[in-house]
Amino acid sequence: MEPLKVELPKNVTDAITTAVFETFRSAQKSSNDEWPLYLSKKQACKYLNISNKTLDEWIEKEGIPYKHIGKTYRFNRNDLDKFMATK
Numbered sequence: 001m002e003p004l005k006v007e008l009p010k011n012v013t014d015a016i017t018t019a020v021f022e023t024f025r026s027a028q029k030s031s032n033d034e035w036p037l038y039l040s041k042k043q044a045c046k047y048l049n050i051s052n053k054t055l056d057e058w059i060e061k062e063g064i065p066y067k068h069i070g071k072t073y074r075f076n077r078n079d080l081d082k083f084m085a086t087k
Contacts, residue, residue: 035077044075048084 008016035047044066045055058064065079 041073
């Protein structure tokens with residue numbers, strides 16, 4: 001059986017496309033607004049949805065970007081996003 005093909009008018013497909021892209025942009029913006037630009041180790045684990053042990057391993061072996069000041073770790077959220085894009 002042949003699948004049913006429905007042709008929509010161009011203005012309808014354009015409206016659907018615009019709505020989808022606007023929804024995606026809005027969701028992306030709101031998800032990033034929940035997090036500060038610089039994350040603590042605990043926040044970075046939560047942001048990446050990984051355990052503290054995994055983060056420690058990535059710091060040691062994978063070269064995940066971070067700043068270490070005294071006993072404090074800080075992770076730039078944008079750098080973490082770039083790092084995860086290479087995984």
